[in-house]
Amino acid sequence: MPRGRGLDVAFDVVARRSTMAQADAALGRRGQLVLVGISADLVDLGPEADYAARRHTVTGHFGYRKRRIEELVTLVACGRLDPSRSVSEVLPLEDIAEGVRRLEENEGNPLRIVIRP
Known part of the structure; x- marks a missing residue:
């Protein structure tokens, strides 16, 4: 600057x-x-x-x-x-397995998943 x-x-x-x-x-x-x-x-x-x-x-x-x-x-x-623009998805706790799958498969851009209790 x-x-x-x-x-x-x-x-x-x-x-x-x-x-x-x-x-x-x-x-x-x-x-x-x-x-x-x-x-x-x-x-x-x-x-x-x-x-x-x-x-x-x-x-x-x-x-x-x-x-x-x-x-x-x-x-x-x-x-x-x-940080909201860097979050690709907010998932409920019961969908945590889906979140892990997305992380493993690198699905999403940017790939940041927040789990909501």
């Missing part, structure tokens, strides 16, 4: 090469990029010299650490993060 300070932290929950690059580009100096989930896409954040000069850091995880989940929930609750 040439005119602004940029973000301190950006979360990429889509796990696509293009969204990783967009999240990284939105960071300010010493910004942190948090990659949530698993992707088959390569992580490519540009030339190492540019990355080092901006002093960015990247943290990746599967999204299961309690502290990180709490941070994500807080961001959603405050209206700073809207």
